[in-house]
Amino acid sequence: MVTNRSAYNPGISLLPAENHARNGRRKNSDCGSLWDLLDAVKDPEIPALSLWDLGVLQDITQIDGAIVVTITPTYSGCPAMQVMAEDIAATLRQAGYDNFRISTRLAPAWTTDWLSELGRQQLRLYGIAPPRNESPIHCPRCDATEIRLISQFSSTPCKALYQCRDCAEPFDYFKPI
Numbered sequence: 001m002v003t004n005r006s007a008y009n010p011g012i013s014l015l016p017a018e019n020h021a022r023n024g025r026r027k028n029s030d031c032g033s034l035w036d037l038l039d040a041v042k043d044p045e046i047p048a049l050s051l052w053d054l055g056v057l058q059d060i061t062q063i064d065g066a067i068v069v070t071i072t073p074t075y076s077g078c079p080a081m082q083v084m085a086e087d088i089a090a091t092l093r094q095a096g097y098d099n100f101r102i103s104t105r106l107a108p109a110w111t112t113d114w115l116s117e118l119g120r121q122q123l124r125l126y127g128i129a130p131p132r133n134e135s136p137i138h139c140p141r142c143d144a145t146e147i148r149l150i151s152q153f154s155s156t157p158c159k160a161l162y163q164c165r166d167c168a169e170p171f172d173y174f175k176p177i
């Protein structure tokens with residue numbers, strides 16, 4: 001279920017403070033078209049999920065005529081990060097920008113709390129259970145909570161492999177960090 005929090009909770013943000021600040025940087029940016037352009041850059045492991053919805057894309061600014069794209073790695077040593085940086089560079093070049101640099105910001109560290117609501121929905125559509133801090137994990141296919149852990153590590157270290165006891169499907173769970 002996707003809810004628009006601001007619709008019924010005006011003025012009260014339930015987002016983590018850092019994500020709230022990130023949304024503000026995009027909203028108040030004078031590089032609006034560049035944010036839209038980089039929405040086309042997806043997580044190489046989950047092609048439905050943009051770097052923005054993943055929470056990796058932090059800021060886009062222009063300094064002395066150069067575009068500076070700031071990203072935060074999902075976790076140190078994530079093999080997808082180099083691909084993400086290359087995809088950002090390729091997307092900017094294809095759009096005719098060649099004066100840019102990609103800056104990596106390590107603190108504050110990325111957490112799965114930065115995944116957007118849309119990002120969580122896209123994970124489910126892709127067959128991956130989105131991270132949950134307290135509530136039970138739901139099967140992304142049938143929404144059942146009767147599940148069993150098969151392996152702490154799945155296709156990538158950031159995911160665990162579960163099986164649904166209801167529909168019997170195995171599925172990946174994006175582990176919260």
Ligand SMILES: [Zn+2]
Pocket residue numbers: 139140141142143144164165166167168169
């Ligand atoms: Zn199921």
